[in-house]
Amino acid sequence: MAVGKSVNRMDAVAKVTGRAEYTQDLYKPDMLVARYFRSTIAHGKVTLINVEKAKNLKGVEAVFTYEDVPENKFATAGHPFSLDPGHKDVEDRLLLSQDIRFMGDEIAIVVAHDEIIANKALKLIHVSYKEYKPLTFPEDILKKDARQIHKGSSNIVGEHEYAFGDDIKEAFKKADVVVQGKFKTAMVQHCHLENHISYAYMDDLDRIVIVSSTQIPHIVRRLVSEALNMPLNRIRILKPFVGGGFGNKQDMVLEPMVAFLTLKLDGRPVQINLSREECMLGTRNRHPFFIDVKTGIKKDGTIVARQMDAISITGAYASHGHAIISAGGSKQSSLYPHVATQFHARTLYANIPVAGAMRAYGSPQILYAVECATEDAARKIGMDSVEFRLKNIARQGDMNLLSGKRILSCGLTECLVKGKKFINWDSKVKEYKKYKTGPVRRGLGVACFSYASGTYPVCVEVAGVRIVLNQDGTVHVMVGATEIGQGSDTVVAQMVAQTLCLPYEHVMVVQAQDTDVSPFDTGAYASRQAYVVSNAVFKAASDLKDKILGHAGLMTQRQRKDLDIHNAKIIDVYTNENVMDMKTLAVDSFYHKERGGQLTSEISHKTTTNAPVFGCTFVDIEVDIPLCKIKINQIINVHDSGVILNPVQAGGQVHGGVFMGMGAALLEEMMIDTKTGRVYNNNLLDYKFPTFVDLPQIHHDFVETKEPTSGYGNKSLGEPPVITPPPAIRNAVLDATGVCINALPLSPHHLFTSFKKGGILDSKGDADV
Amino acid sequence: MTDQGFREIIFSINGKQRTLYIDIRSSLLEVLRNELGLTGAKEGCGVGECGACSVLVDDVLVDSCIYLAIWADGKAIRTIEGEAKKGKLSKVQQSYVKEGAVQCGFCTPGFIMASTSFTEKNKGESVTEDEIRKAHAGNLCRCTGYQNILKAVEKSIEP
Numbered sequence: 065m066a067v068g069k070s071v072n073r074m075d076a077v078a079k080v081t082g083r084a085e086y087t088q089d090l091y092k093p094d095m096l097v098a099r100y101f102r103s104t105i106a107h108g109k110v111t112l113i114n115v116e117k118a119k120n121l122k123g124v125e126a127v128f129t130y131e132d133v134p135e136n137k138f139a140t141a142g143h144p145f146s147l148d149p150g151h152k153d154v155e156d157r158l159l160l161s162q163d164i165r166f167m168g169d170e171i172a173i174v175v176a177h178d179e180i181i182a183n184k185a186l187k188l189i190h191v192s193y194k195e196y197k198p199l200t201f202p203e204d205i206l207k208k209d210a211r212q213i214h215k216g217s218s219n220i221v222g223e224h225e226y227a228f229g230d231d232i233k234e235a236f237k238k239a240d241v242v243v244q245g246k247f248k249t250a251m252v253q254h255c256h257l258e259n260h261i262s263y264a265y266m267d268d269l270d271r272i273v274i275v276s277s278t279q280i281p282h283i284v285r286r287l288v289s290e291a292l293n294m295p296l297n298r299i300r301i302l303k304p305f306v307g308g309g310f311g312n313k314q315d316m317v318l319e320p321m322v323a324f325l326t327l328k329l330d331g332r333p334v335q336i337n338l339s340r341e342e343c344m345l346g347t348r349n350r351h352p353f354f355i356d357v358k359t360g361i362k363k364d365g366t367i368v369a370r371q372m373d374a375i376s377i378t379g380a381y382a383s384h385g386h387a388i389i390s391a392g393g394s395k396q397s398s399l400y401p402h403v404a405t406q407f408h409a410r411t412l413y414a415n416i417p418v419a420g421a422m423r424a425y426g427s428p429q430i431l432y433a434v435e436c437a438t439e440d441a442a443r444k445i446g447m448d449s450v451e452f453r454l455k456n457i458a459r460q461g462d463m464n465l466l467s468g469k470r471i472l473s474c475g476l477t478e479c480l481v482k483g484k485k486f487i488n489w490d491s492k493v494k495e496y497k498k499y500k501t502g503p504v505r506r507g508l509g510v511a512c513f514s515y516a517s518g519t520y521p522v523c524v525e526v527a528g529v530r531i532v533l534n535q536d537g538t539v540h541v542m543v544g545a546t547e548i549g550q551g552s553d554t555v556v557a558q559m560v561a562q563t564l565c566l567p568y569e570h571v572m573v574v575q576a577q578d579t580d581v582s583p584f585d586t587g588a589y590a591s592r593q594a595y596v597v598s599n600a601v602f603k604a605a606s607d608l609k610d611k612i613l614g615h616a617g618l619m620t621q622r623q624r625k626d627l628d629i630h631n632a633k634i635i636d637v638y639t640n641e642n643v644m645d646m647k648t649l650a651v652d653s654f655y656h657k658e659r660g661g662q663l664t665s666e667i668s669h670k671t672t673t674n675a676p677v678f679g680c681t682f683v684d685i686e687v688d689i690p691l692c693k694i695k696i697n698q699i700i701n702v703h704d705s706g707v708i709l710n711p712v713q714a715g716g717q718v719h720g721g722v723f724m725g726m727g728a729a730l731l732e733e734m735m736i737d738t739k740t741g742r743v744y745n746n747n748l749l750d751y752k753f754p755t756f757v758d759l760p761q762i763h764h765d766f767v768e769t770k771e772p773t774s775g776y777g778n779k780s781l782g783e784p785p786v787i788t789p790p791p792a793i794r795n796a797v798l799d800a801t802g803v804c805i806n807a808l809p810l811s812p813h814h815l816f817t818s819f820k821k822g823g824i825l826d827s828k829g830d831a832d833v
Numbered sequence: 834m835t836d837q838g839f840r841e842i843i844f845s846i847n848g849k850q851r852t853l854y855i856d857i858r859s860s861l862l863e864v865l866r867n868e869l870g871l872t873g874a875k876e877g878c879g880v881g882e883c884g885a886c887s888v889l890v891d892d893v894l895v896d897s898c899i900y901l902a903i904w905a906d907g908k909a910i911r912t913i914e915g916e917a918k919k920g921k922l923s924k925v926q927q928s929y930v931k932e933g934a935v936q937c938g939f940c941t942p943g944f945i946m947a948s949t950s951f952t953e954k955n956k957g958e959s960v961t962e963d964e965i966r967k968a969h970a971g972n973l974c975r976c977t978g979y980q981n982i983l984k985a986v987e988k989s990i991e992p
């Protein structure tokens with residue numbers, strides 16, 4: 065039984081020995097280096113550019129500007145193609161741009177023999193601009209006479225509205241109390257340790273090979289073909305080991321440029337390796353949201369109505385655009401399915417860096433507001449925060465009114481019960497009553513989430529798997545699902561081992577991907593892979609098992625149904641007799657002169673379900689009011705992700721998500737000067753993501769349900785852990801201090817202003833106690 | 834002796850003596866990766882912020898991206914490539930594998946060098962969680978929340 069066991073990661077040894085090869089470790093001896101020339105203003109137009117000096121510098125091969133690139137505007141979001149024209153991603157990007165839409169926009173590119181020369185050449189480029197006032201606030205962006213950042217857009221990328229449940233007006237009439245709040249989330253950055261890097265070369269007169277750190281090899285191939293107007297079979301994407309992505313590599317970023325450059329330079333290899341500063345400024349970020357929430361509740365603790373109006377800022381280019389807030393806004397229907405809900409959202413352009421996909425895709429923003437509002441509602445009627453949630457959350461069998469699908473597995477109640485017990489909720493609620501005055505106070509917080517296991521029915525969900533039997537009875541597996549560090553190859557191997565009844569060690573999943581040979585799959589996003597792949601793997605492995613047993617039948621003149629595989633041996637199901645080992649079978653199938661062949665199975669499977677997952681965060685904190693500091697005493701995330709395929713690796717996913725959530729709650733924020741659009745802290749020194757010493761131990765637990773729509777009972781896990789730490793911590797600060805802070809992060813700076821406003825700090829910063 | 838911006842350095846790398854003629858502007862990381870093909874140490878920032886490039890110089894943990902290669906003259910360098918010996922992982926490496934301390938793996942070579950230096954320094958001593966955390970504060974990881982790395986280091990230090 066491989067599923068459910070904490071086997072070691074397939075690639076762990078390669079990684080601990082430094083032998084795993086990432087894009088930066090691959091090298092062509094004659095590789096050229098390209099570097100972008102970026103704008104130093106946030107909004108405007110280049111009126112003049114002079115690159116002559118740069119071109120003439122020794123060691124510079126070429127300089128290209130916006131005048132040299134195709135006029136073909138393209139989309140970059142890593143979405144599968146949609147047959148619905150209304151669902152197309154916004155095509156608003158050129159390889160280089162004369163119109164400047166954020167500070168750091170790409171105007172020109174230098175190709176040189178090495179980085180030092182390229183950097184020198186950048187200094188020799190001269191530009192003049194016509195400048196416009198940067199638009200950074202929703203009020204300014206939406207003004208009637210505001211300049212259109214993209215012509216014809218009115219600065220709105222998308223807008224939609226939905227409602228489910230009873231009529232919202234009627235529902236609010238039933239409420240005894242109505243609670244309102246305005247919430248704001250910060251722009252945060254993925255900070256995957258491996259920056260964006262790609263290189264391209266041509267291995268034929270008209271064939272481009274792109275080696276890239278990407279989450280979406282097959283999608284990138286299509287997007288590059290669209291951007292450069294080239295046939296698909298002339299583009300090949302290779303994905304080596306990837307040093308993290310968290311959504312930022314679910315976007316086409318460098319690939320079309322390196323492809324363009326190699327095309328222009330006679331097929332010579334050209335690499336772009338972004339510096340950390342460029343990666344934080346010029347790739348993607350998490351969309352900041354502004355969210356108004358109105359909640360109607362009855363005195364008995366039933367939430368009856370909820371109305372939300374949300375704005376998402378996508379920055380200079382659409383990238384994933386309105387899809388983020390649409391997806392984020394759709395998860396509450398499986399969290400609070402009985403609440404009449406109305407949701408309206410808009411996505412706006414702005415002269416700030418581009419936002420795109422990031423872990424949990426809009427849910428951390430929306431559910432932050434939902435779970436803060438839920439807390440405020442519970443407090444308003446004086447009900448215990450956990451009891452209040454238990455009264456309103458989803459249960460197995462509930463109808464998700466937005467999707468029209470029943471919730472087939474839901475362990476959220478049990479998650480809340482487990483978390484509550486772990487944190488010692490009831491006794492601490494009593495104990496902490498003593499700590500609600502004075503300079504150092506204590507509080508407890510909770511927040512719940514629901515998330516999905518893929519993107520269906522908004523997007524197609526397709527997974528490809530190929531399994532081949534090797535000559536010695538081991539198997540090789542190729543999947544289109546993309547390993548980026550989350551461990552998907554490992555769980556695929558476990559699934560295959562389980563169904564083929566082989567030891568885990570006999571299954572090898574090919575890590576590197578090559579669009580010339582890897583089966584089609586749309587890639588690593590939406591926490592979809594283990595779920596969407598599960599049915600494909602189950603089918604392919606079952607099919608191969610049939611073929612193996614069929615061949616064993618041929619060899620032994622037995623019926624297929626009389627045989628089975630057990631621990632890499634063919635056995636007789638009636639007598640348990642060991643008929644032969646896999647190696648004997650494999651050798652025969654490959655080399656017998658008349659029968660058999662290479663036993664192989666290949667499946668492309670579409671998933672037409674999408675299982676919701678659930679969970680919660682519980683946190684116990686201490687707030688030092690004069691120091692404006694939050695100390696987390698204890699934190700736990702409890703998840704219902706269906707069957708847990710690999711407890712140790714699953715725990716790792718939860719830790720990483722909770723850590724990222726704590727960072728977003730307490731420290732992380734891309735700081736932008738709203739007047740100039742300048743980013744202050746696009747480096748790892750000034751952008752404070754938590755180090756080893758900044759955080760406490762991270763606890764986790766699971767409530768294992770069995771999801772019937774999944775091949776192995778599993779549901780999604782990768783992204784969800786990041787969602788609830790911020791609202792849980794905000795709710796704990798409220799519990800400790802009585803001050804509602806409705807903006808992230810809860811950094812000392814924000815705590816100071818909020819505590820002063822809340823009257824618990826005087827203007828000199830002394831605690832008012 | 835420098836010669837048009839180049840200079841000869843002699844140093845030991847994972848126990849083997851090497852002589853190289855290098856550009857005096859190169860960092861140790863560049864020399865390891867580009868001249869010696871030792872690509873285990875990674876570049877995550879190039880300016881001393883992330884620790885992905887950590888190696889040991891005379892058993893001291895350094896960010897090789899901000900350590901000039903010429904400073905390595907006469908010194909002994911240890912990199913991740915030298916840690917597994919005769920097909921066997923070091924105890925630190927084994928613990929990282931076992932405890933699930935590896936995800937994307939990009940920070941891993943640097944972390945393992947930090948843990949190696951820490952465990953060697955504290956051999957036979959009992960250490961606190963705080964000491965482990967401090968000893969790794971210069972290495973950033975964005976995947977693991979450091980939780981399983983903490984466990985792995987605890988396991989590596991057990992006798």
Ligand code: FES
Nearest residue numbers: 877879881884898
């Ligand atoms: S690459 Fe050396 S510290 Fe980041």
Ligand code: FES
Nearest residue numbers: 937940974975976
């Ligand atoms: S494992 Fe990915 S950065 Fe540490």
